[in-house]
Amino acid sequence: MGAFLQIADFVVSPFSGYVYPNETVVPWGVLIVVYPYITGLVAGAFIVSSLYHTFHMESFKPVARLALLSALAFLSFAPAALLSHLGHPERSVEAIWTAHWTSAFAAFAYVAGFYAILLILEIWFAFRVDIVAMSQTAKGVLGRFYRLLTLGSTDVSERALAYDRTWTKVLAAVGIAAAAGLHGYVGFVFGSLKSREWWSSDLMPIIFILSAIVSGVSVLVLVYVVSSKVRKATIDERCMTGLARVLWAFLIVTLVIEALEYVEMLYRSIEGIEMVKLLIAGPIFYGIVIQATFTGLPLVIVTVLLARNVRGKALIGWLSFSSVLLMLAVFAMRWNVVIGGQELSKTAKGLVTFTPPLWGREGVVWAATLLCGSFVFLWALSRLLPPWEPVEMSE
Amino acid sequence: MSETKLLKDQAGRRGFISLLGKVCATTAMCSGVGTVTLESLKAAAASTSTPVPTPAKAEFPASGPVPGNDWTKRRWAFGVDVTRCIGCLRCVEACKVENKVPFNPQDFRTWVERYVYLDGEDNARVDTQSDPVNIAAADSPQDYRFSNRYRNEKVTKAFFVPKLCNHCENPPCVQVCPVGATYKTPDGVVLIDEKYCIGCRYCVQACPYGARYFNEETQTTDKCTWCYHRITKGLKPACVDVCPTQARIFGDLNDASSDISVFIKSHRISVLKAWTGNGPHVFYNGLDGEVS
Numbered sequence: 037m038g039a040f041l042q043i044a045d046f047v048v049s050p051f052s053g054y055v056y057p058n059e060t061v062v063p064w065g066v067l068i069v070v071y072p073y074i075t076g077l078v079a080g081a082f083i084v085s086s087l088y089h090t091f092h093m094e095s096f097k098p099v100a101r102l103a104l105l106s107a108l109a110f111l112s113f114a115p116a117a118l119l120s121h122l123g124h125p126e127r128s129v130e131a132i133w134t135a136h137w138t139s140a141f142a143a144f145a146y147v148a149g150f151y152a153i154l155l156i157l158e159i160w161f162a163f164r165v166d167i168v169a170m171s172q173t174a175k176g177v178l179g180r181f182y183r184l185l186t187l188g189s190t191d192v193s194e195r196a197l198a199y200d201r202t203w204t205k206v207l208a209a210v211g212i213a214a215a216a217g218l219h220g221y222v223g224f225v226f227g228s229l230k231s232r233e234w235w236s237s238d239l240m241p242i243i244f245i246l247s248a249i250v251s252g253v254s255v256l257v258l259v260y261v262v263s264s265k266v267r268k269a270t271i272d273e274r275c276m277t278g279l280a281r282v283l284w285a286f287l288i289v290t291l292v293i294e295a296l297e298y299v300e301m302l303y304r305s306i307e308g309i310e311m312v313k314l315l316i317a318g319p320i321f322y323g324i325v326i327q328a329t330f331t332g333l334p335l336v337i338v339t340v341l342l343a344r345n346v347r348g349k350a351l352i353g354w355l356s357f358s359s360v361l362l363m364l365a366v367f368a369m370r371w372n373v374v375i376g377g378q379e380l381s382k383t384a385k386g387l388v389t390f391t392p393p394l395w396g397r398e399g400v401v402w403a404a405t406l407l408c409g410s411f412v413f414l415w416a417l418s419r420l421l422p423p424w425e426p427v428e429m430s431e
Numbered sequence: 432m433s434e435t436k437l438l439k440d441q442a443g444r445r446g447f448i449s450l451l452g453k454v455c456a457t458t459a460m461c462s463g464v465g466t467v468t469l470e471s472l473k474a475a476a477a478s479t480s481t482p483v484p485t486p487a488k489a490e491f492p493a494s495g496p497v498p499g500n501d502w503t504k505r506r507w508a509f510g511v512d513v514t515r516c517i518g519c520l521r522c523v524e525a526c527k528v529e530n531k532v533p534f535n536p537q538d539f540r541t542w543v544e545r546y547v548y549l550d551g552e553d554n555a556r557v558d559t560q561s562d563p564v565n566i567a568a569a570d571s572p573q574d575y576r577f578s579n580r581y582r583n584e585k586v587t588k589a590f591f592v593p594k595l596c597n598h599c600e601n602p603p604c605v606q607v608c609p610v611g612a613t614y615k616t617p618d619g620v621v622l623i624d625e626k627y628c629i630g631c632r633y634c635v636q637a638c639p640y641g642a643r644y645f646n647e648e649t650q651t652t653d654k655c656t657w658c659y660h661r662i663t664k665g666l667k668p669a670c671v672d673v674c675p676t677q678a679r680i681f682g683d684l685n686d687a688s689s690d691i692s693v694f695i696k697s698h699r700i701s702v703l704k705a706w707t708g709n710g711p712h713v714f715y716n717g718l719d720g721e722v723s
Contacts, residue, residue, distance in 0.1 A: 225633075
């Protein structure tokens with residue numbers, strides 16, 4: 037076992053077996069766990085919103101606009117995790133101006149930027165009537181802010197609203213592809229590397245998209261339930277059942293694909309499989325246990341909720357509980373992929389055991405701050421653009 | 432990709448090589464073998480009065496940025512004769528000094544692996560100078576040693592394997608760099624522009640050989656350059672120069688009489704992790720199948 041030394045933001049990790057000397061510092065720490073986690077929340081939340089705006093699934097109406105704001109809040113903090121991680125964040129703009137297109141990373145600014153524009157546009161159309169109304173009632177700085185937000189478009193006639201609806205529908209439809217693309221791309225960042233056995237998989241983008249949707253729907257359930265409790269508003273049971281159905285559908289596919297990934301790797305048993313087994317039994321053991329049980333248990337709970345048509349407090353309570361477990365499970369999955377991949381040495385002869393530092397740029401505290409920051413930003417957004425009472429748009 | 436296209440693509444990222452060229456124009460300043468840092472290069476470049484043609488964006492000069500060193504004419508390659516390496520680790524020390532690699536146990540441009548087969552064991556025990564036991568055996572952080580840890584064991588087979596960046600034909604590190612800060616020169620060397628690197632470490636992940644490390648001081652990625660500042664002056668890489676047994680060989684593949692050409696012709700050579708399709712340009716003689 038190697039020495040455990042703290043060096044600035046990075047940790048020299050203990051290792052067993054043989055690892056290349058340069059591998060004892062894990063290059064991607066907890067921030068790169070948080071980055072795909074946050075982008076995953078974006079994708080999941082957005083897709084729920086699109087189910088209402090594009091496919092007219094009325095049961096999602098109470099959360100459709102909340103989902104849009106959630107997606108924007110999380111999307112705003114995803115780049116923060118990446119930027120914090122860079123050695124030279126001030127040079128990050130070069131990835132836009134002089135992007136090296138053979139790199140998966142080079143696409144991030146463009147993919148995320150396109151998605152952000154699309155999301156902001158959709159939010160504007162979805163909230164335009166409210167913005168116009170608030171621009172007329174709000175006073176002072178806030179009033180000026182809302183007037184600015186109208187972009188001079190104060191027409192709320194039936195014709196204008198029909199125009200808004202069409203745009204919202206189109207943007208939501210394109211957004212589904214963009215959300216899947218954004219997160220599939222994140223999976224590609226890992227899956228396309230042949231240097232790491234743990235990452236190199238064609239299933240990686242699919243697993244990332246599916247688990248992203250699961251975590252996004254889960255966070256939406258929690259945000260909806262908590263915000264309703266705080267506002268002392270009634271929770272729409274039809275909406276909760278709808279969310280449970282979406283969760284169930286994606287959950288079962290996620291579980292199968294993730295299980296296939298592991299089974300296939302073990303079944304192929306190529307060189308280095310012994311180390312893979314030691315990795316699962318060692319450094320990421322608890323991560324794998326959390327990922328498996330916190331995915332399996334909610335599947336059972338949600339299945340029972342739907343099969344027995346559970347309503348009322350039981351539905352809300354158990355679905356919220358399942359959502360908490362699923363959010364932890366998806367975080368564990370991100371950890372197992374990002375950190376686990378680096379704990380398995382490229383020599384296929386050794387393991388590194390990574391423990392993140394508490395403080396510093398790559399520390400747990402900063403990563404948690406970024407995660408919490410996205411929720412604070414969501415709260416601020418919901419104060420500016422209350423998503424609770426959607427203005428009726430006559431058909 | 433055609434050579435012309437390659438040169439055009441890379442034209443915008445050659446700033447510091449141009450700087451190297453300016454430095455080498457003042458050969459008096461460059462005649463010493465000591466450490467050359469980018470700052471010292473800058474200072475040297477600023478003091479030179481020799482006009483150096485600035486590469487145009489559209490047309491990159493056919494002869495590279497270093498006068499007298501036509502980088503389109505050479506094809507550098509490296510050889511390692513495993514049968515000759517004695518594990519003295521002078522190469523590792525020389526590299527650290529020459530290239531200002533931090534003297535710590537986790538940052539290396541080159542390292543040496545020791546493979547030891549003990550009686551009754553099927554798999555080799557592998558360690559490097561970074562192993563805590565070997566660190567403890569060294570006299571100081573600037574010295575590297577392999578401890579005599581197996582002196583009481585029955586060793587059936589043992590050998591040393593020097594490792595370094597393979598300067599691949601299809602380098603995955605270059606492929607994944609989001610800004611093109613790491614690139615392959617026409618003479619076959621993979622370099623990093625530390626003034627351009629954003630420090631994302633994607634290249635560290637992509638290298639299957641573990642050849643890259645993140646330099647805490649510069650906050651950029653670093654790796655072996657085959658001592659580009661030396662080879663463009665007609666010198667050999669520091670590790671090759673100090674090797675007492677000629678286990679490390681370096682030269683120009685375009686020159687049939689160069690050390691590397693002769694080495695390749697006269698041995699059964701192999702490369703590391705050929706399955707990656709990266710096309711490594713570090714050629715080994717006497718490599719055991721166990722080595723990865």
